[in-house]
Amino acid sequence: MTDIDDYHEQLQRDAHFLCSDQRMDTELMDRLVLQLNRIYPQILSDKEAHGFRKLSVPTKVRLAELLKHLHRKGEEACHEFYRGLHIHAEDVYSSLPTRVIQKETADAKWSNTMAIHQERYVLNDRGPMFFLSCFSFAVGIAMLYYYGEGETLRSTSPFLHCSAARFSKGAKDVFISYSEVGRRKKGDC
Known part of the structure; x- marks a missing residue:
């Protein structure tokens, strides 16, 4: 995955993981819906938020519908969902498949540059x-x-x-x- 990938594509890749993760419970789902509704009403209106907060519908189904809705809304809606997920459930956010790939790529780049810099500045090993x-x-x-x-x-x-x-x-x-x-x-x- 490259840095050019947008949140719209990332949400599409992470949707299956999010729907199957046990940490995406009713409470977290409600916090995300409320944040999107209160802070970004253009992304999630009151009527839509009420529909995604119905407890009679299983959480996994509501989450799948929310992800489809955000995907239809576009890039900004997907970005705000990721921002809310990062705020409310950092452990879930950091374990997303797209984040793990980005982290591994960044770590590999960082370790390569650290090895280069370390070799460059070591004058001797005599102590x-x-x-x-x-x-x-x-x-x-x-x-x-x-x-x-x-x-x-x-x-x-x-x-x-x-x-x-x-x-x-x-x-x-x-x-x-x-x-x-x-x-x-x-x-x-």
Whole structure:
């Protein structure tokens, strides 16, 4: 089913389901008839509404006649019936065959786009520790560059050793040796 299908065609497809569904009881039928009569008297006049509310006629027969009447009235009448059904019985509305097909189609489209977007934005699968270690490395290099030539390198030395704690062995060795070389240069002067 496509998005172009109108309510007139949907009602024709859903009519059998609606007439056979046990949830379409007398109370729901009356609420739908009253809504169509009170809010949209051009769709269902008082005389027609009274005929569809007769309790002497079985609910299934009245419902079938109401659906035929709405089908004859046209697109707007069918749309308002669906709107009333959605308001008064959302569980019935969401289980209609045309709604189930639309939902499955929409879910399939949504899951396809979600998979595409998810693949597009995943940079790596290493997790937060990898990010933190890279960030710490970048901060350490920035501190070495910024404080490398001054007297402040002596005071940052313990901090630099702690910053290297989460690095891999090779990166840690380079980082610590660079800070110690800088400290030795300061001591030689």
